Structure formats: structure tokens, C-alpha cells
Amino acid sequence: MSVPRKLPTNSGSEWLAGAMWDHVEGCLEPLSEIQETELEIILRVDIPCVKRKEDISVKLTEDSATIEAEMEKVVQYEKWGTFQRQARFFRYSKTFLLPSKIDPEFSKARFKNKVLELRLPKKERRFTVNVD
Amino acid sequence: MTFSIDGMSIYETGLMESQNPVILCGLPDIGLVGIIAVSHIIKETGMEEVGYIDSDLFPPVVVFHHGEPKYPIRIFQKGNLIALFTETALSPESLSPLSKLIVKWAKGKGASLLVSIGGIGVPNRIDLESPKVYGAATSLPMRESIKDLGIPLMEEGFLVGPYALISKESKVESVLNLLLLAESFPQYPDPGAAANVILELKKFAPMDVGVKSLTERSEEIRMNARELMRKTTENMQKMGKSQEYELPMMYL
Numbered sequence: 001m002s003v004p005r006k007l008p009t010n011s012g013s014e015w016l017a018g019a020m021w022d023h024v025e026g027c028l029e030p031l032s033e034i035q036e037t038e039l040e041i042i043l044r045v046d047i048p049c050v051k052r053k054e055d056i057s058v059k060l061t062e063d064s065a066t067i068e069a070e071m072e073k074v075v076q077y078e079k080w081g082t083f084q085r086q087a088r089f090f091r092y093s094k095t096f097l098l099p100s101k102i103d104p105e106f107s108k109a110r111f112k113n114k115v116l117e118l119r120l121p122k123k124e125r126r127f128t129v130n131v132d
Numbered sequence: 133m134t135f136s137i138d139g140m141s142i143y144e145t146g147l148m149e150s151q152n153p154v155i156l157c158g159l160p161d162i163g164l165v166g167i168i169a170v171s172h173i174i175k176e177t178g179m180e181e182v183g184y185i186d187s188d189l190f191p192p193v194v195v196f197h198h199g200e201p202k203y204p205i206r207i208f209q210k211g212n213l214i215a216l217f218t219e220t221a222l223s224p225e226s227l228s229p230l231s232k233l234i235v236k237w238a239k240g241k242g243a244s245l246l247v248s249i250g251g252i253g254v255p256n257r258i259d260l261e262s263p264k265v266y267g268a269a270t271s272l273p274m275r276e277s278i279k280d281l282g283i284p285l286m287e288e289g290f291l292v293g294p295y296a297l298i299s300k301e302s303k304v305e306s307v308l309n310l311l312l313l314a315e316s317f318p319q320y321p322d323p324g325a326a327a328n329v330i331l332e333l334k335k336f337a338p339m340d341v342g343v344k345s346l347t348e349r350s351e352e353i354r355m356n357a358r359e360l361m362r363k364t365t366e367n368m369q370k371m372g373k374s375q376e377y378e379l380p381m382m383y384l
Contacts, residue, residue, distance in 0.1 A: 019359075020358055020359055020362065025229070028289040028358070029358075031319060031320050031358050031361055031362060032319075032357075033318065033319045033320075044258065044315070046354060046358075048350070048351035048352075048354035048355050049351050082196075082340065110207065112258050113258055114261070114351060114354070115258045115317075115320070117258060119375060
């Protein structure tokens with residue numbers, strides 16, 4: 001399953017391409033986990049420092065989910081890691097490619113304990129066969 | 133003083149003699165529970181840095197604190213309490229020699245207790261206000277103590293990773309190993325789980341440590357530990373951590 005990063009690369013340097021942050025955009029990549037059941041895909045995204053559900057945007061297609069979330073306040077680091085520069089972050093962003101097609105219309109989302117949980121029903125039609 | 137096994141060494145730079153110390157392990161695992169808990173204990177009790185662990189099997193990493201390069205796996209002490217703490221993810225290849233080193237060193241120190249602090253990944257963690265802590269131990273009297281103290285025993289199941297190896301080696305070396313494992317987010321840093329483990333740990337190793345500040349800093353910790361969590365998750369997948377969700381065959 002491919003889960004692409006939506007974060008732009010920081011400087012084109014290969015070793016930065018795997019970073020979970022973009023100081024130019026003030027953007028962090030959230031941690032996430034995807035669980036697939038027979039009927040649905042459950043996507044959970046960890047978004048600490050986001051306070052209200054109104055600050056979260058979820059955009060779905062049949063194949064992807066894009067999460068954007070604004071933090072309650074700007075998180076500022078005076079010396080960000082080895083980078084040693086001031087860095088400010090105020091939002092999360094990530095696009096997920098889903099392992100199966102889903103039905104966006106019947107998808108559900110909830111936000112609890114700073115975790116966003118999406119339940120995305122699979123589009124695939126299923127039939128029950130009686131066993132004689 | 134240096135203690136080495138299989139190309140891995142503990143360097144004691146200021147370790148004080150202590151009688152039958154309690155040794156805490158905060159190694160990278162589910163929810164980074166051990167790392168978060170041990171880091172908090174080190175800060176709250178004002179433990180002093182007294183050594184480090186190094187090996188060619190570790191990634192070529194130093195971590196800078198206040199301009200000083202430090203080894204990512206360090207040892208802290210306050211009186212009878214010793215803590216091992218790592219700031220970097222550990223490759224599966226390094227875990228076996230590291231576990232042997234820790235247990236044999238603990239035995240040499242006459243440790244009264246070697247405590248493995250970790251997490252058990254639960255899919256419904258989002259709905260748990262206060263995650264449960266489970267206990268396990270290499271000795272029957274300690275398992276009885278766990279139950280007497282009102283901590284549920286981890287009765288059946290697999291454990292995969294550094295604490296599994298420490299547990300096995302402890303049995304070989306007759307070191308008393310206590311495992312305290314909190315229900316945790318499988319792939320997110322979980323300060324809430326770490327706080328609950330500390331509360332249970334205090335029943336075995338009394339210490340003046342509150343968890344209020346840990347809870348208050350929960351979001352900050354979750355944000356700052358994202359990268360370590362991601363690397364740890366990658367390593368856990370390599371070591372077959374998913375086996376923890378399987379049922380053991382014996383007694384079925």
C-alpha cells in the first residue's frame with residue numbers, strides 16, 4: 001500500500017525528502033495508521049495541538065483521503081534540531097492513497113483524544129451466497 | 133569501567149556503588165511508552181548521567197545537548213535507582229546483543245529488579261480514557277506480587293522486541309525481570325500510557341515522581357516524538373511485531 005507524502009521536499013536534498021516537516025510551509029506530516037477490514041478502511045491520524053473539529057478538513061475521493069488540520073496555536077522552535085534555525089509550525093497535511101476504492105458519501109469521521117478517525121466503507125459490492 | 137559482550141559495551145563514567153539497585157529500561161517499542169516514562173522519571177527525580185552504551189551495531193549517530201555530543205543510549209542514576217534510556221531507534225540486529233548486555237550487566241550489579249517498561253498496542257486506544265497496565269515477571273513470587281497489587285497479569289500472548297529478549301535472557305541469568313506494559317496507541321507516542329505505567333511502577337520501586345506534568349505536556353511530547361515513533365514502527369515491522377496479535381498454540 002502506498003502512502004505518499006504530500007509535504008513538498010525541503011530543498012531537493014535526498015536525505016530531507018523523508019522528513020516529516022516543512023518549515024517553509026509551517027507544515028508537519030502527522031503519524032497515521034491504516035487498518036483494513038472486510039467492509040471498511042479505518043484511517044487514524046494523530047494530530048496533537050489541534051483543538052477543534054472545525055479546524056480539520058477531510059477531502060475524500062474513491063482512492064484517496066487528504067487531511068488538513070490547523071493547530072490551536074503556532075508551535076515555535078527556536079533551534080529546530082540539527083537544522084539550528086527557528087521553525088514555526090501551524091498545520092498538518094497529508095494525502096493517503098487508499099488500498100481499496102471507498103464510498104466517500106457514506107464515510108464517517110470523529111475526532112477524539114487528538115486522534116482523527118475515518119471509517120471509509122469499501123465500494124466493492126458484496127453478495128451473500130446461501131449454502132445448501 | 134567498561135563491560136562488554138558480543139561487540140557491545142557499557143561504559144560507566146560516574147556510576148556510584150549501590151546495593152541491589154532497581155534498573156529501569158526505556159527502550160523503543162509500542163507507543164514509545166518506555167522511553168517517555170523513563171525520560172520523565174529521569175527529569176523528575178534529577179537522575180545524573182553516569183554512563184552510556186555503544187556498539188558498531190548502532191546507527192552512526194550522536195545527539196547534541198547544550199552543544200555537547202552524547203551517546204544516544206545513556207545510563208542515569210540516583211541512589212539505588214538506575215535508568216537506561218535511548219533517544220534513537222534501534223535496528224532489530226542490535227537488540228539481541230543489547231539485551232544480553234543489559235541483563236548480564238544487571239546481574240553483575242546485583243540488581244534486585246530489572247524493569248521493562250513498554251506498551252501493548254490496542255486498536256481501541258482512542259476510546260480509553262485511562263489505559264490499563266498489565267504485568268508479567270520471570271519469578272512466581274513477583275507474579276503473585278503483581279496480582280496482590282491489583283495489576284492484571286498478562287496471562288497469555290506473545291511479546292516481540294527488546295523486552296522479549298530481556299525477559300528470555302533474564303530467565304537464563306536468573307535476574308528478576310518485571311514487565312509493565314500499558315495499553316497504548318500502536319503507532320503514536322502515548323504519554324497517557326506512560327503516565328499510567330509510572331503510577332504502577334511506584335508500587336514496586338517507590339519514587340517521588342508525579343505524572344501531572346507528563347499529562348500536561350502530552351501534546352508537546354506527541355509532536356516531538358513523531359520521527360522516533362515512525363522509525364521505531366518501521367523496525368517493529370521488520371522484527372515481526374504483528375505476532376503479538378496472534379494466539380499461542382499451547383493450552384488451546
